[in-house]
Structure formats: C-alpha cells, structure tokens
Amino acid sequence: MNLRFVATRFGRAVLTMLLVVGFIFVILRVAGDPAQVMAGDDAPPEMIERYRAALGLDRSLPEQFVRYTAALATGDLGRSFKDNRAALDVVIERLPITLYLGFVALAISLGIGIPLGIFAALKRGTAIDRFAMTFAVLGYSLPNFFLGVLLILLFSLHLRWLPSSGSETVWHLIMPAMTLGTAHAGGIARFTRSAMLEVLNRNFMRTAKAKGVPRQRRLYRHAFPNAAIPVVTHLGFRLGHLVAGAIIVETVFAWPGVGRLMISAVAARDLAVVQALVLMTAFAMICANLAVDLAYGWIDPRIRVAGERREA
Amino acid sequence: MPPLLEVDELTVGFATEAGTLVAVDRVSFALDAGETLGLVGESGCGKSAICLAALGLLPPNGRILGGRVLLDGRDLVAMPEADLDKVRGGTAAMIFQDPLTSLNPVHSLGWQIGEALRLHRGLAGAAADAEAVRLLDRVGITDPKRRLREYPHQLSGGMNQRAMIAMALACKPRLLVADEPTTALDVIIQAQIIDLLVEIQREEGLALLLVTHDLGVVAEMADRVAVMYAGRMIETATSADLFGRHRHPYTSGLLASLPRVDQRVKRLAPIDGTVPWLGDLPSGCTFRPRCPRVLASCAEIVPVLAPEAASHRIACHNPVPA
Numbered sequence: 001m002n003l004r005f006v007a008t009r010f011g012r013a014v015l016t017m018l019l020v021v022g023f024i025f026v027i028l029r030v031a032g033d034p035a036q037v038m039a040g041d042d043a044p045p046e047m048i049e050r051y052r053a054a055l056g057l058d059r060s061l062p063e064q065f066v067r068y069t070a071a072l073a074t075g076d077l078g079r080s081f082k083d084n085r086a087a088l089d090v091v092i093e094r095l096p097i098t099l100y101l102g103f104v105a106l107a108i109s110l111g112i113g114i115p116l117g118i119f120a121a122l123k124r125g126t127a128i129d130r131f132a133m134t135f136a137v138l139g140y141s142l143p144n145f146f147l148g149v150l151l152i153l154l155f156s157l158h159l160r161w162l163p164s165s166g167s168e169t170v171w172h173l174i175m176p177a178m179t180l181g182t183a184h185a186g187g188i189a190r191f192t193r194s195a196m197l198e199v200l201n202r203n204f205m206r207t208a209k210a211k212g213v214p215r216q217r218r219l220y221r222h223a224f225p226n227a228a229i230p231v232v233t234h235l236g237f238r239l240g241h242l243v244a245g246a247i248i249v250e251t252v253f254a255w256p257g258v259g260r261l262m263i264s265a266v267a268a269r270d271l272a273v274v275q276a277l278v279l280m281t282a283f284a285m286i287c288a289n290l291a292v293d294l295a296y297g298w299i300d301p302r303i304r305v306a307g308e309r310r311e312a
Numbered sequence: 313m314p315p316l317l318e319v320d321e322l323t324v325g326f327a328t329e330a331g332t333l334v335a336v337d338r339v340s341f342a343l344d345a346g347e348t349l350g351l352v353g354e355s356g357c358g359k360s361a362i363c364l365a366a367l368g369l370l371p372p373n374g375r376i377l378g379g380r381v382l383l384d385g386r387d388l389v390a391m392p393e394a395d396l397d398k399v400r401g402g403t404a405a406m407i408f409q410d411p412l413t414s415l416n417p418v419h420s421l422g423w424q425i426g427e428a429l430r431l432h433r434g435l436a437g438a439a440a441d442a443e444a445v446r447l448l449d450r451v452g453i454t455d456p457k458r459r460l461r462e463y464p465h466q467l468s469g470g471m472n473q474r475a476m477i478a479m480a481l482a483c484k485p486r487l488l489v490a491d492e493p494t495t496a497l498d499v500i501i502q503a504q505i506i507d508l509l510v511e512i513q514r515e516e517g518l519a520l521l522l523v524t525h526d527l528g529v530v531a532e533m534a535d536r537v538a539v540m541y542a543g544r545m546i547e548t549a550t551s552a553d554l555f556g557r558h559r560h561p562y563t564s565g566l567l568a569s570l571p572r573v574d575q576r577v578k579r580l581a582p583i584d585g586t587v588p589w590l591g592d593l594p595s596g597c598t599f600r601p602r603c604p605r606v607l608a609s610c611a612e613i614v615p616v617l618a619p620e621a622a623s624h625r626i627a628c629h630n631p632v633p634a
Contacts, residue, residue: 203414204413207408212401212432213397225419226416226417300418
C-alpha cells in the first residue's frame with residue numbers, strides 16, 4: 001500500500017473531524033443559550049450572566065470558536081454539570097465496558113452472519129436458504145428491547161440461569177451480547193449472501209473451475225475475497241457504532257456503558273457530557289471509515305494501485 | 313489410434329421458465345492431437361454450450377441430457393467432480409471470451425498462474441515463480457517478472473488474454489478449448505492473439521477446439537470446420553473443402569454474407585429470416601423456413617449428418633451442387 005493512498009485518506013479524515021467540530025459549535029449556539037440550559041429555566045438573570053462569563057459565551061463568535069477548538073485539541077471538553085468532573089473522563093471511564101460488550105457482540109454477529117450468508121448463497125432457492133434468510137430478517141427486525149425482555153423472562157425469571165442486570169461477571173455478558181449479536185448477524189448474513197451470489201456468477205469463478213481448482217478452494221480463495229468488499233463496508237459502520245454504545249440493550253440489561261450515560265446525560269441536560277459523547281462518536285465513526293478505506297486497499301488491488309499507470 | 317477428444321451424441325439442455333430448452337442436439341465430433349477444429353455458427357447455436365458441457369462447466373441451469381465426452385478414452389460426463397478437477401487445467405485447459413472478467417480481480421497474475429502450477433504440478437515458491445515467468449515470456453508478455461505482481465485491471469485486454477493463455481498452458485495440456493478467444497479484443501490485438509495461438513498449437517502439438525463466429529479466424533487457424541445451426545451440427549469438412557466446396561445452404565448463406573476485400577460488393581447478402589427460438593423449433597430441418605432450396609420432405613424428416621466425401625459430411629436433403 002503506498003504512502004500517498006494512506007496520506008490522502010488520513011487527510012480526509014482530519015478534515016471531516018474539523019467539520020464535525022464546527023458543526024457542533026454552531027448547533028450548540030443555535031439550539032439555545034447554553035448558559036440558560038445549564039442554569040435551568042427559573043434561574044435568576046444574574047446567575048445566567050455568571051454562567052455566560054464562566055463559559056466564555058460573552059466573547060465574540062470567532063474568538064469563542066478559536067478557544068473552543070484549542071480546548072478540544074488539548075482534550076478539554078468542559079466539565080460535567082452534575083459533579084464538576086471533566087466531561088471526557090466521565091465518558092472514557094464508561095468506554096471499556098461498552099467496548100467489551102460491543103466486540104463480543106460483533107464477534108457473535110460475524111461468527112453467525114458470515115457462515116450463514118455463505119451457506120444461504122450456496123443453497124440459493126432451497127429450504128435452507130429460506131430458513132436462513134427468515135432467521136436473518138427476524139434477527140434485525142425483532143426489536144432489541146423485545147428480544148432482551150424475552151431472554152430475561154426465559155433465562156432469568158423462568159430458568160434462573162443468568163443474571164438479568166449488571167456487568168460483574170461473564171454470565172452477565174451472555175444475554176446482552178446475544179441480543180446485540182443476533183440483531184447484527186441478520187444484516188451481515190444478508191450482505192454476505194447477496195455479495196456471494198453476485199460473485200459466484202462472475203466469469204472468473206468459471207475460470208477457476210476450468211483451471212481445476214477444487215470447490216472448497218474456489219469458494220474461500222476465489223469467491224470470498226471478492227464478496228468481502230461490500231461486507232467490510234457494512235462492518236465499518238458497525239465498528240463506529242460500537243463506541244456509541246447500544247442504548248437500548250444497555251438500558252434493558254442495566255449495562256453501565258456509554259449508551260446508558262447518553263440517556264442519563266441527556267435527561268439531566270448535562271451539556272458538556274452530551275457534547276463529549278457526540279464528539280467521541282463522530283471521532284469513532286471517522287476512524288472506522290478510515291479503517292474501512294485502508295482495509296479496502298488491502299483487499300481490493302483495484303483501489304490500492306489506482307493511479308498507478310495502466311499498461312497498453 | 314483413437315482420437316484425443318471424442319464427443320458422441322452430446323445433448324445439452326438449459327432449464328428456463330419456458331421449460332427445458334435443448335441447446336445442443338446429439339452433436340458428435342472427434343479431435344486428434346495436433347489438430348484444430350473450428351466450431352462456427354451464430355450466437356446461440358450451441359457452440360459454447362458444447363465446450364462448457366465437455367469440461368463440466370455448464371451454469372447451474374445447464375444439464376447434459378445425453379451422450380459422452382471421451383478424453384483419452386475416459387468419459388468426462390460420468391466422471392466424479394474430484395477427478396474432473398484433475399482433468400480441467402491438467403489434460404484439458406480452456407480460455408474464454410472476455411479476459412478481464414475471466415481473471416480474478418483480487419489476485420495477482422503470479423498468484424493465479426502459480427495456483428495452477430501448485431494444483432497440477434506441485435510447484436510452489438521460487439520454482440513456481442520461475443515457471444510463471446517462463447510462461448508469461450512464452451506468450452509474449454514483456455517484463456514478465458514485474459507482471460507477476462500485477463493485477464488484471466493494470467493490463468490491457470490483449471495482455472490479459474495472453475496471461476489467460478499462459479495460465480492454460482501452465483500444466484502442459486493436450487487439449488485447449490478456446491471459446492471466442494478474440495471476440496472481445498481490438499482487431500489488431502485479435503490478429504496477435506490468433507498468431508500466438510497458432511504458434512503455440514504447432515509447437516506444443518495441442519489439440520485445439522476453437523469456438524468462434526468469425527469465419528476469418530477459422531479460415532486462418534482451423535484444419536477442420538464444423539458448422540452449427542440451432543443446436544445441430546449441419547456440415548463438417550476440412551477448411552479447404554468448407555470454404556471451397558461447401559454443400560449446406562446455410563453454410564453458403566453464411567459465406568455469402570461475409571464482406572470481401574477482393575471484390576466490390578454493393579450490398580452484403582444476409583440470410584433471410586432469423587434464427588428460430590430454441591423453444592419453438594420448426595419440424596424436420598431447423599433451417600427449413602430460411603432455406604432457399606427447401607423441399608417438401610424437409611418438414612418431415614430431420615436430415616442426419618451423412619458422409620458426402622471422406623472428410624465431408626452434411627445434414628441436408630437438397631444440398632448445393634458441388
């Protein structure tokens with residue numbers, strides 16, 4: 001992979017992040033007076049003024065923007081209104097537990113989704129295919145809160161096998177990870193299936209057969225690397241979402257992650273924490289997209305070597 | 313000595329929404345080592361289906377309904393898939409119409425050629441690379457060492473077809489099936505690829521089954537020619553006989569419709585009518601509705617491919633006088 005390719009993608013990512021920062025800055029000032037929001041509706045005017053001065057809202061807009069960006073660059077995202085701790089710290093302490101759940105769920109969804117998609121593609125039009133796709137549709141259309149509650153009813157209340165809330169042990173992880181994992185497995189299975197079907201009919205698959213490549217190898221070395229390209233795109237978005245946390249699943253299973261923090265911060269109008277969450281989510285999405293772009297280059301030589309000269 | 317390839321009463325059908333269409337109807341021919349047989353006809357006449365069926369490469373809706381394909385005396389139709397994988401790319405190799413889409417876009421040329429070498433000849437690593445370089449050089453690709461690491465999208469159509477030929481030659485096949493190998497290429501590149509195929513066929517003593525709708529290519533390359541119409545073989549002869557003393561009215565029509573550089577022709581002479589749909593073939597001779605020499609009996613009796621001379625056979629009740 002050449003340096004120019006990586007540098008271009010990286011530059012684009014930085015530019016996107018700057019746009020996001022600018023956007024948040026504008027939104028925060030358009031959506032209402034932050035000082036008013038923080039002080040509450042019935043605060044006396046002099047208290048609001050104190051807040052304005054403390055937040056630097058009495059300065060000119062360009063000056064505010066420069067100070068805002070400079071503060072962001074040093075990792076200062078303001079202080080939580082609730083306990084006066086740095087907003088970034090409040091968010092970051094929740095991150096590991098959310099990522100723990102997210103990556104286990106992602107592993108489950110890949111482990112189920114990719115084989116299921118490949119299998120359905122190979123058995124296209126048969127009962128197996130229809131069964132697999134019914135499962136997939138069920139997986140992503142069944143609301144998380146519904147499946148979550150069903151699991152709690154069965155495994156916690158009825159069978160009494162698994163704890164229904166919290167995150168202390170591995171046993172606590174099973175139900176939220178399964179709920180989140182099966183939901184995404186459906187989407188991944190469908191993406192994999194359609195990508196495989198598209199690839200299986202391509203001419204180079206016939207060439208591989210004409211060359212005497214055995215069936216298994218044709219599937220895994222010839223078809224799958226081509227089919228992986230759209231699946232990786234899909235995966236990139238999933239990766240970005242991981243950081244934002246699974247708001248519903250975390251709430252249902254009382255999982256103390258970023259998703260629940262988001263709910264409580266919004267409810268408490270804790271502006272600095274909400275802002276930190278939004279920035280971090282945007283940052284994660286941009287990083288995920290960058291990772292996808294770089295992964296593309298690795299999988300697909302047509303992207304990696306684009307721009308190099310084409311021989312006549 | 314028996315021929316290298318013997319196709320015997322091969323019948324191929326395709327499952328469609330309108331039922332099973334017979335694309336190849338009891339076609340027989342033989343091909344000796346070192347010989348080139350040109351299989352010609354319009355699009356949809358079944359010439360490609362014969363090749364794909366012979367090597368077990370039909371798409372999922374295609375099926376061999378009858379007949380045998382003997383390669384070296386072994387019937388490929390009855391052969392288990394695992395044994396076929398040893399024959400394909402080994403004794404029998406195939407090249408296709410569109411070289412760019414026929415090569416895998418995510419693997420380098422070296423990887424794709426190396427795979428064939430590993431599967432059939434057990435070569436790997438430096439030995440495989442050296443052999444791949446030799447093969448690329450053999451098919452006239454310049455700077456083969458560098459090309460080894462390049463991908464199909466970096467090369468032109470002609471280069472890719474040369475790479476396909478190199479890949480086909482990788483395991484020293486005795487039969488090469490070429491399905492419209494020049495159709496997707498520019499005219500100048502076509503000529504180069506034809507020259508290359510002719511040269512390789514002579515030097516390696518390959519049996520070449522060449523499918524094309526281009527009679528010019530056939531004239532240049534083939535020892536013998538078989539003409540197909542609507543799934544049936546209607547005339548087969550040596551190249552010289554076919555171009556000089558063709559007997560079937562369809563073959564005459566086909567040749568008359570060719571532009572010529574040595575004569576001033578105001579208008580090309582097309583064959584009247586259109587190719588019949590395979591789901592609704594006329595009774596008797598399928599060329600009957602378009603034939604200028606049609607007789608009453610043509611509607612009733614299917615003409616069989618009967619010997620006219622030692623190596624000249626036609627399927628016609630009222631052939632063009634010799």
